[in-house]
Amino acid sequence: MTGTDNTINAKTNADGNSAKPSGNSCGSGGSHGYSAGCKVICRYAGCEYKGSYITERDGKAVVKLPSGYNIGVEYSALTPTDEAANAAPAPKKIEQNESLPKLSIISTGGTIASKIDYRTGAVTSQFEADDILRAIPDLKNIAQFSAHVPATILSENMTVDIWKTLARTIYDEIKAGTKGIIVTHGTDTLAYSAAAISFMVKTPVPIIFVGSQRSADRPSSDNVMNGMCSAAAALSDLGEVAVVMHGTTDDDYCSIHRGTRVRKMHTSRRDAFRSMNIKPLGKVDYPSLDVKLEGDAVRRGTNEVELFDSMEENVGLVYFYPGMRPEIISAFNGYKGLIIAGTGLGHTSSLCIDAIRHLIETGTTVVMTSQCLNGRVCDRVYDTGRDLLDAGIIEGEDLLPEVAFVKLMWVLGNEKDPEKIKELMKTDLRGETGRCLKNV
Amino acid sequence: MSEQNAKDATANGTKKADPKNIRVPEQDYEKIGLMAGIEIHQQLDTKEKLFCHCPTRLRDVSEKTGEIKRYLRATESEMGEIDRAAEEEMKKQNRIYTYYEFDSTCLVENDEEPPAPMNPEAFELSLIIAKMMGMTPVQQVHVMRKLVIDGSNTSGFQRTSLVALNGRIPCIEGGAGIDSLCLEEDAAQRVEGDIFSLDRLGIPLVEITTAPDLKTPQEVKEAAKYIGMLLRSTGRVKRGLGTIRQDVNISIKGGARVEIKGVQDLALIDEVVRREILRQQNLIAIRDELIKRGAKVLKEVYDVTELFRDTESSILKRAKCILAIRLQGFNGLVGREIQPGRRLGSEISDYAKKCGVGGLFHTDELPAYGVTADEVAKLRGFTGAMPEDCVILVADTKKKAQCAIGQIIKRSELSFEGVLEETRKMLEGGSTAYMRPLPGAARMYPETDVLPVNLPTEYWDNLVIPELLTAKEERFVKELGLDPALANNIAFSVRCGLFEKAVKNGIKPALAARTIYATLREIKRDGADVAKISDDAILQLLTAVEKGEAAKEAVPDILKAVAGGADVRKAMEEISPSVSTEELSGVIAKIVTERSDFVKAQGMRALGPLMGVVMQEMRGKVDGKVISNILKEEIQKVLN
Incomplete structure (x- = not known):
C-alpha cells in the first residue's frame, strides 16, 4: 500500500525457496530443511541460543533469538530440534451488531487491514470482514459489515479487468441494499481507481476509497483513523465516489475528496491526497466522526444505480519533456486514445506535432492535459497550441491527466462517434471538470 | 504519607527522616x-x-x-x-x-x-x-x-x-x-x-x-x-x-x-540495588504473612461517596465518586514500608494511577489528611471490615474510579505472588515506582523498511580499537612524567585528544596538561565561556608559549580573551606582546639601579622581592625564568 509494499514483496525469495509457515518441527522441509517458525539451536559467538528459524536472506539463515531480536547466521550454526513451532494463535471471531446499518467493505489488497506474515515476509492473502474489524476494532460499533475481495494485489499492479470486477461487485452490493461502500486500496493507484469507478458506477450511495500511507503493522498507522472516517463518510448523506484520507499530518480530521478530482501529491505523508482545482467535498472530524459536507457535494439518493463497465484498454498516457523525439508519440500508433500531459497551457514541442497529426489522422483520439495539474488547458494562446489544435487534439479542460486517461478509456468504451467523443471529453459527467474554475 | 501524589497530600504527624537521604545498610549478598x-x-x-x-x-x-x-x-x-x-x-x-x-x-x-x-x-x-x-x-x-x-x-x-x-x-x-x-x-x-x-x-x-x-x-x-x-x-x-x-x-x-530504568547518577546506582533488594525481601515477607493470616482480596466494590459527603478531606470532597474495597487480613501490611518512602500501598497506588487517578487512601494510614477517626469507623462499618482488614479508597470521576478500583484489586491479589517481574523507574534517592510489566519477545518485529546489513569479516578485522582511558592515564604517568592525579584528569577530560596532539607537536606535557585541564577549569570558574575556545586556539597559544613568543604567565588572560571572542594572535599581542631582551634588560636595570641601596643591603636575597616588582611591571609579558636570569645578572653588577 505504501512504499513499504515493495520491501515486503522483495522479502519473499525470488527463487521460490521461501519457507512456508507450518507447525512442523525443523528438518521437515523449507530451505536447508528448515521451515518458518521451527525451533532451532543456534550456536554462535561461543553461546547456545534456543531460537526460531524465520527465513533465508542473502544465503543466511535468519533466526529469532529469545530476546526477540533477529540475526542472520550461516546455516552451519543451526541444529534442528524436535520441538514443534508455536502455532499462530487462532484469530478470535468478531461479533457483529445486527442492529447497526449495513456497510460493504470491498478490498483490492491494500495493507489497511491485511497483516504481514513476518515468518515468510508475505502479505497474507486471506481477507474477510473479521480481518478489518480486528485491525480497526471500533468499526463494529458504528456499522455491520460484509466483505468482498475481488483482488489481492499491490496497487501498482491494478488492471482494467480488476476495475471491471470491482465495478460489478460494487453495483451488486448497492443493488442488494447496502448503505455505503468502502473500497480499501493501495494508495499508489488509488486515485486512478476512484476515477474509474466514478465513471463506471452511477451511485445513489457513498462509495468511499480509503487506504493507509503508513503500514497497518505500526502503532502509528493512519489506517485506524482513515478506516473510521471512511465508515462515517460511507454512512453520511454523500452520494458519489470519494476518497477519504488524512487531511493534515495530525490525527485530527480526514478530507473527503471527489473521486475525479483527487491526486496523491506526496510519496509518504499521511495527507498525501489532495483535491485538485476544487475544494474538498467535506471533512470527517476525528475522533468525533462528525461529517461535514460542502454544498456542491452530490447528496445521497440523487442518482439511481447504473453500471457502465465497458472500457477501451488501448489508451496511453505520455508525459512530454523538452527534446522528446517524435518517435515516442509514433509509438502509440494503433492506440484508440492518447492523453498527453503537456507543458504549461498544454503544449508539446513543434517537432512532435506532425507525429501527433499522423496519430489523429489514423484514428487515435488525442487529448491534451497539463503537467501543471492546476488550471485549465488553453491551446489558443500560443502558436504551438494553435498548431496542436489544427492537428486535431482535444483540449482536456481542467482534467487531471490520470482522470482524462481513465475518462477517455470509458468514453471510447461507450461511444464510437468522433464528434460525440470530443463532446463527452469536454462535458462534465462526474464532477471531473467544471465550466468555471474557482479561486481555491 | 498518603499514596496520593505528593502535591495532593496534606502533611500529617511527626517529621521523619527524608527518605531521599537514607542509606540502606549492606547485607550478605551471597546468602540472599x-x-x-x-x-x-x-x-x-x-x-x-x-x-x-x-x-x-x-x-x-x-x-x-x-x-x-x-x-x-x-x-x-x-x-x-x-x-x-x-x-x-x-x-x-x-x-x-x-x-x-x-x-x-x-x-x-x-x-x-x-x-x-x-x-x-x-x-x-x-x-x-x-x-x-x-x-x-x-x-x-x-x-x-x-x-x-x-x-x-x-x-x-x-x-x-x-x-x-x-x-x-x-x-x-x-x-x-x-x-x-x-x-x-x-x-x-x-x-x-x-x-x-x-x-x-x-x-x-x-x-x-x-x-x-x-x-x-x-x-x-x-x-x-x-x-x-x-x-x-x-x-x-x-x-x-x-x-x-x-x-x-x-x-x-x-x-x-526487576528492571529499573533511568538511573542517571552513577553515585546512586549501588543504593538503587540495595533498596531493590530490600523491597524484594519485604514483598516476600508480606506474601508469607498474608498466607499465614489466610488473607483474601474481596472483590465487592462499595460506593462510599455518600459517606464522605461532609468530609474535611479536600481530595475526597472534590471527587464525584468514591469507591472502596476490603482486603481481608491485610491490616498493617498495606502501610508497611518496603523501601525508604515506599509501602505496599505505594505499589497498589502505582497500578491505580494508570487510570489517571492521583492515588489512593488506605486505612493503615488513616485517620489523616482530613479524614477523621469517625469517618474511618463509618467506612469500616459500611464495608463490614474487621480489625484485621484494610480498606482502600479511591476518589475521582466515576469512570476513573471504576478503572482504578479494578487495578487496585488486581495489584492486591498479586501481593500473594511476592515479587513481580516489572519495569520500574527510579525515584529521587534511589527508591523505585512501578512502570509496566517486563516486556517480552512479543514486542519485537522486523523493520521491513530497512534492509539487513551484512558484515564482511575483513571489515571487522580492520577495525582499530582505541586505547582505553585508563591505559592512557598510565602511559601519561610513565612516558610523559605527569603527576598521577593530573594524568587521570587529563585522560578523562573531553580535551584529551587535544592534549595528545599538543604533546605530539612538541609542547611540554606538563604545560599542555596544566593548561588544558587546570587553567581551563580556573578561568571557567572565573566566568569564562571555555566552550568557545577551540582546540586550535589552545594549540596555537601553547606553541607560541613553547617558542617563547608568549609568556606562560599570560596564558589564563589570553584564554579569557579568546573565550570572549578575541582572536588568539591579537589576544597574545595585546596581553603578552613580545618584549625584546634589550628592552627587558633596560627595565630590569632601571629597577635595580633605583633600589641599589636595598640591593647592597640585602645582597642576593633581594632577588625575590625584586622579582615581584619586575613581574608586576611586565604584567606577564615575559616568562619568569627569563626575568630571573637577567635580574640575577643586574644584581650581580650592583654588588660588584
Whole structure:
C-alpha cells in the first residue's frame, strides 16, 4: 500500500525457496530443511541460543533469538530440534451488531487491514470482514459489515479487468441494499481507481476509497483513523465516489475528496491526497466522526444505480519533456486514445506535432492535459497550441491527466462517434471538470 | 504519607527522616542470592541520526517550528501476540500525543517518511565498541521494531538491531560477561505530560547489556563505571547530562527479575540495588504473612461517596465518586514500608494511577489528611471490615474510579505472588515506582523498511580499537612524567585528544596538561565561556608559549580573551606582546639601579622581592625564568 509494499514483496525469495509457515518441527522441509517458525539451536559467538528459524536472506539463515531480536547466521550454526513451532494463535471471531446499518467493505489488497506474515515476509492473502474489524476494532460499533475481495494485489499492479470486477461487485452490493461502500486500496493507484469507478458506477450511495500511507503493522498507522472516517463518510448523506484520507499530518480530521478530482501529491505523508482545482467535498472530524459536507457535494439518493463497465484498454498516457523525439508519440500508433500531459497551457514541442497529426489522422483520439495539474488547458494562446489544435487534439479542460486517461478509456468504451467523443471529453459527467474554475 | 501524589497530600504527624537521604545498610549478598546486571545506553556523537540525515543536535523547546498531534495503539507482533507491556500502555488509550518539530528534524522523525539506510558511521562505532569488549559481531544485522507506545516514539516503536554478542570486561574480579550490544535510536524527549520534542528522536544509541554476573551493589557500580570509561575511550560518544543512562536488572533468591530504568547518577546506582533488594525481601515477607493470616482480596466494590459527603478531606470532597474495597487480613501490611518512602500501598497506588487517578487512601494510614477517626469507623462499618482488614479508597470521576478500583484489586491479589517481574523507574534517592510489566519477545518485529546489513569479516578485522582511558592515564604517568592525579584528569577530560596532539607537536606535557585541564577549569570558574575556545586556539597559544613568543604567565588572560571572542594572535599581542631582551634588560636595570641601596643591603636575597616588582611591571609579558636570569645578572653588577 505504501512504499513499504515493495520491501515486503522483495522479502519473499525470488527463487521460490521461501519457507512456508507450518507447525512442523525443523528438518521437515523449507530451505536447508528448515521451515518458518521451527525451533532451532543456534550456536554462535561461543553461546547456545534456543531460537526460531524465520527465513533465508542473502544465503543466511535468519533466526529469532529469545530476546526477540533477529540475526542472520550461516546455516552451519543451526541444529534442528524436535520441538514443534508455536502455532499462530487462532484469530478470535468478531461479533457483529445486527442492529447497526449495513456497510460493504470491498478490498483490492491494500495493507489497511491485511497483516504481514513476518515468518515468510508475505502479505497474507486471506481477507474477510473479521480481518478489518480486528485491525480497526471500533468499526463494529458504528456499522455491520460484509466483505468482498475481488483482488489481492499491490496497487501498482491494478488492471482494467480488476476495475471491471470491482465495478460489478460494487453495483451488486448497492443493488442488494447496502448503505455505503468502502473500497480499501493501495494508495499508489488509488486515485486512478476512484476515477474509474466514478465513471463506471452511477451511485445513489457513498462509495468511499480509503487506504493507509503508513503500514497497518505500526502503532502509528493512519489506517485506524482513515478506516473510521471512511465508515462515517460511507454512512453520511454523500452520494458519489470519494476518497477519504488524512487531511493534515495530525490525527485530527480526514478530507473527503471527489473521486475525479483527487491526486496523491506526496510519496509518504499521511495527507498525501489532495483535491485538485476544487475544494474538498467535506471533512470527517476525528475522533468525533462528525461529517461535514460542502454544498456542491452530490447528496445521497440523487442518482439511481447504473453500471457502465465497458472500457477501451488501448489508451496511453505520455508525459512530454523538452527534446522528446517524435518517435515516442509514433509509438502509440494503433492506440484508440492518447492523453498527453503537456507543458504549461498544454503544449508539446513543434517537432512532435506532425507525429501527433499522423496519430489523429489514423484514428487515435488525442487529448491534451497539463503537467501543471492546476488550471485549465488553453491551446489558443500560443502558436504551438494553435498548431496542436489544427492537428486535431482535444483540449482536456481542467482534467487531471490520470482522470482524462481513465475518462477517455470509458468514453471510447461507450461511444464510437468522433464528434460525440470530443463532446463527452469536454462535458462534465462526474464532477471531473467544471465550466468555471474557482479561486481555491 | 498518603499514596496520593505528593502535591495532593496534606502533611500529617511527626517529621521523619527524608527518605531521599537514607542509606540502606549492606547485607550478605551471597546468602540472599543477588543476581544483577546492567544495561548502559550511550548516545553516539555522530554527524547524522541513525535512520535519517538530520544532525544529532539537542534543541531548546523555545526553538520549535511546529507541532504535530497523533494517537498510538498496540499492534500484534509477527507471532500474533500483543506484548503485555504494550497492552499495559494501551490502558491509557484515547490520549493524543503532541510532538514538537524543529528546523533540525525531518519527515522521518514525524513518521511521515520511510527510514534511510542505517547510518554507517554509527554502525562502525558500535562495532568498534563491541570489539573493545571482545564480542562476536552478528554476520547479518537485522533492524527490528521494538514496540513502545508510551508516546516517546512517533512510529510507536523504537528501531533497534542486535550487533554483537558475548564479550567480557575486566571491571570486577573474574570479569563480567557482556551478553549483547545493540544499536538503536534514541526516543523523543518528554517535555511534559504527553508532549514530546523530536530533536532527540533518532540519535544513535548503543545499548550494552551485561550478564547477571554482578554479585554486590558495589560490583554493579564498578561495571557501570568501567563501561562508561570504555565508551568515552572512543572519543566519539556524547558527553554530559542525559547522554548516558543506566538500567539495572536485579533479582534475589525467591524474588523476580526487576528492571529499573533511568538511573542517571552513577553515585546512586549501588543504593538503587540495595533498596531493590530490600523491597524484594519485604514483598516476600508480606506474601508469607498474608498466607499465614489466610488473607483474601474481596472483590465487592462499595460506593462510599455518600459517606464522605461532609468530609474535611479536600481530595475526597472534590471527587464525584468514591469507591472502596476490603482486603481481608491485610491490616498493617498495606502501610508497611518496603523501601525508604515506599509501602505496599505505594505499589497498589502505582497500578491505580494508570487510570489517571492521583492515588489512593488506605486505612493503615488513616485517620489523616482530613479524614477523621469517625469517618474511618463509618467506612469500616459500611464495608463490614474487621480489625484485621484494610480498606482502600479511591476518589475521582466515576469512570476513573471504576478503572482504578479494578487495578487496585488486581495489584492486591498479586501481593500473594511476592515479587513481580516489572519495569520500574527510579525515584529521587534511589527508591523505585512501578512502570509496566517486563516486556517480552512479543514486542519485537522486523523493520521491513530497512534492509539487513551484512558484515564482511575483513571489515571487522580492520577495525582499530582505541586505547582505553585508563591505559592512557598510565602511559601519561610513565612516558610523559605527569603527576598521577593530573594524568587521570587529563585522560578523562573531553580535551584529551587535544592534549595528545599538543604533546605530539612538541609542547611540554606538563604545560599542555596544566593548561588544558587546570587553567581551563580556573578561568571557567572565573566566568569564562571555555566552550568557545577551540582546540586550535589552545594549540596555537601553547606553541607560541613553547617558542617563547608568549609568556606562560599570560596564558589564563589570553584564554579569557579568546573565550570572549578575541582572536588568539591579537589576544597574545595585546596581553603578552613580545618584549625584546634589550628592552627587558633596560627595565630590569632601571629597577635595580633605583633600589641599589636595598640591593647592597640585602645582597642576593633581594632577588625575590625584586622579582615581584619586575613581574608586576611586565604584567606577564615575559616568562619568569627569563626575568630571573637577567635580574640575577643586574644584581650581580650592583654588588660588584
